[in-house]
Amino acid sequence: MAITGLVMIGFLLMHMYGNLKAFLGAEVFDHYAHWLKTDLLYPLLPQGWFIWIFRFVLLACIAAHMYAAAVLTGRAHGARSTKYVTTDRIQETYAARTMRWGGVIIVGFLVFHLLQFTVQAVTPGFTPGTSPYEMVVLSFQQWWLVLAYAIWIVAVCMHVRHGVWSALTTLGANTSPGARRFLDGLAWVIAVVLFVGFMIMPVAVLLGWIN
Amino acid sequence: MNINLRVWRQPNAQTPGKMVSYRVEGVSEDMSFLEMLDLLNEDLTVKGEEPVAFDHDCREGICGMCGVVINGAAHGRSASPVPTTTCQLHMRSFADEATIDVEPWRAGAFPVIKDLVVDRTAFDRIIQAGGFISVNAGSAPEAHSVPAPKAEADRAFDAATCIGCGACVAACPNGSGMLFTSAKITHLAMLPQGQPERYTRVRTMVAQHDDEGFGGCSNIGECAAVCPKQIPLDTISQLNRDLMKSLFKR
Numbered sequence: 167m168a169i170t171g172l173v174m175i176g177f178l179l180m181h182m183y184g185n186l187k188a189f190l191g192a193e194v195f196d197h198y199a200h201w202l203k204t205d206l207l208y209p210l211l212p213q214g215w216f217i218w219i220f221r222f223v224l225l226a227c228i229a230a231h232m233y234a235a236a237v238l239t240g241r242a243h244g245a246r247s248t249k250y251v252t253t254d255r256i257q258e259t260y261a262a263r264t265m266r267w268g269g270v271i272i273v274g275f276l277v278f279h280l281l282q283f284t285v286q287a288v289t290p291g292f293t294p295g296t297s298p299y300e301m302v303v304l305s306f307q308q309w310w311l312v313l314a315y316a317i318w319i320v321a322v323c324m325h326v327r328h329g330v331w332s333a334l335t336t337l338g339a340n341t342s343p344g345a346r347r348f349l350d351g352l353a354w355v356i357a358v359v360l361f362v363g364f365m366i367m368p369v370a371v372l373l374g375w376i377n
Numbered sequence: 378m379n380i381n382l383r384v385w386r387q388p389n390a391q392t393p394g395k396m397v398s399y400r401v402e403g404v405s406e407d408m409s410f411l412e413m414l415d416l417l418n419e420d421l422t423v424k425g426e427e428p429v430a431f432d433h434d435c436r437e438g439i440c441g442m443c444g445v446v447i448n449g450a451a452h453g454r455s456a457s458p459v460p461t462t463t464c465q466l467h468m469r470s471f472a473d474e475a476t477i478d479v480e481p482w483r484a485g486a487f488p489v490i491k492d493l494v495v496d497r498t499a500f501d502r503i504i505q506a507g508g509f510i511s512v513n514a515g516s517a518p519e520a521h522s523v524p525a526p527k528a529e530a531d532r533a534f535d536a537a538t539c540i541g542c543g544a545c546v547a548a549c550p551n552g553s554g555m556l557f558t559s560a561k562i563t564h565l566a567m568l569p570q571g572q573p574e575r576y577t578r579v580r581t582m583v584a585q586h587d588d589e590g591f592g593g594c595s596n597i598g599e600c601a602a603v604c605p606k607q608i609p610l611d612t613i614s615q616l617n618r619d620l621m622k623s624l625f626k627r
Contacts (some may be wrong), residue, residue, distance in 0.1 A: 172571055180598060210463075217411065238387075238551070238592070238593045241549035241551070241592045242550070242552060242553075242592035242593065243484050243593070244485055244552075244590060245484055245551060245552025245553065245591050245592035246483055246484060246485065246550075246551075246591055246592070247485050247551040248445060248483050249483070250480055251383075251385070251396055251478060251480060251482055252446075252449035252478040252480070253449040254448055254449030254450040254455045255449075255550070256450060256454055256455055256548075256599060256602040256603065257597065257598040257599050257601070257602035258550065258597045258598070258599055259529065259597075262595070262596075263550075267596065300574065304380055328596075332595060332596035333427065334598065335596045335613070335614050335617070336489055336594075336614075336617055337617065338614050338615070338617045338618035338620075338621060339614065340596075340610065340611045340613070340614035341614060341615070342611055343611065345542060345610060346610060346611060367534045
């Protein structure tokens with residue numbers, strides 16, 4: 167869970183950085199999108215290979231992450247077959263409590279996201295085959311889509327807030343109370359950076375700063 | 378003061394249990410939680426009813442025998458201002474006329490024996506799987522012949538204060554016994570005497586922990602929050618480090 171989770175957080179940071187290129191205009195954004203899909207790692211790899219290797223690795227991470235989550239959830243339910251009548255949690259954060267159902271919600275939105283921008287089967291506001299920049303701008307000019315993405319990103323960032331801390335702890339980084347505070351802070355920083363970084367572009371589109 | 382209790386009553390492991398309400402009158406605020414239960418049991422005995430079974434021994438907070446979930450928190454941690462065992466929790470931590478829920482530790486690996494008493498021998502089997510050092514018998518060596526750095530010795534001692542009460546398992550949303558297991562791993566891994574078996578120990582103890590049916594750790598931290606001995610959460614990271622290193626050791 168830890169390793170696949172950290173790989174996906176690395177991807178999120180890269181994805182967020184790419185999105186921010188929308189502020190530099192249509193040409194830069196579309197050029198970047200084209201480079202990602204065809205020219206990245208060329209000529210080390212033939213044109214267009216990288217994106218498929220990348221997709222395969224990410225899908226493998228998602229599958230492994232979900233499989234591990236299912237196994238752990240099964241074990242946890244078996245380990246507490248009789249529930250408490252009264253439960254009081256002293257330490258548990260809301261982010262930690264919602265990891266499992268939050269993960270399910272995140273995957274649901276992910277399917278929609280891929281259908282919209284990758285497969286282009288669901289195309290609210292734009293016609294399939296337009297440039298990446300137009301696709302993004304025409305989509306996020308609709309307030310309800312920005313709202314839906316905001317909900318998704320909140321869910322993702324809560325997952326990241328517990329996930330970063332938990333993954334690094336599982337990998338042995340929590341070596342002292344000071345390290346615990348540091349890892350907790352780091353998780354918060356990454357979650358907030360991701361939230362701001364992902365939401366600033368759709369909001370800018372909605373407000374007409376990018377068009 | 379008067380207390381309204383709702384206590385888990387279960388005659389044995391096979392019969393399903395239920396919460397039963399009792400009223401305990403004339404409780405002194407200086408009584409410990411267990412003395413309040415004694416008062417209830419005296420009352421029940423006089424009335425000819427079956428007294429509530431609960432585990433206890435030293436009543437000084439050092440043996441690890443007592444432990445119930447009070448108002449949803451192991452050892453009543455949410456009522457107490459300090460980390461505590463149930464025997465060191467006092468009734469002054471509760472309001473007069475309070476309604477208090479009392480339940481046993483709930484874990485698949487800790488089956489209920491009767492009422493609030495659970496079977497914690499799963500912990501013994503985890504210790505038997507590697508929570509020891511093997512030494513040749515003979516006269517004890519001179520203590521100073523094996524130097525132990527102060528920082529490591531302190532960390533070992535902090536981990537060694539675990540009394541095996543099981544509150545970590547009771548509080549864990551995953552029903553994991555990781556804090557207990559990691560306390561013993563850290564205790565022995567920090568000291569020179571623990572080194573020869575360090576990496577086989579972590580493998581066998583974690584395997585036994587999983588075989589007992591405890592859940593996995595997802596780093597929520599409820600265990601360390603209720604631990605009467607304040608075993609730090611970082612012992613779990615120590616266990617994970619040693620477990621990963623053990624992959625590369627014989």
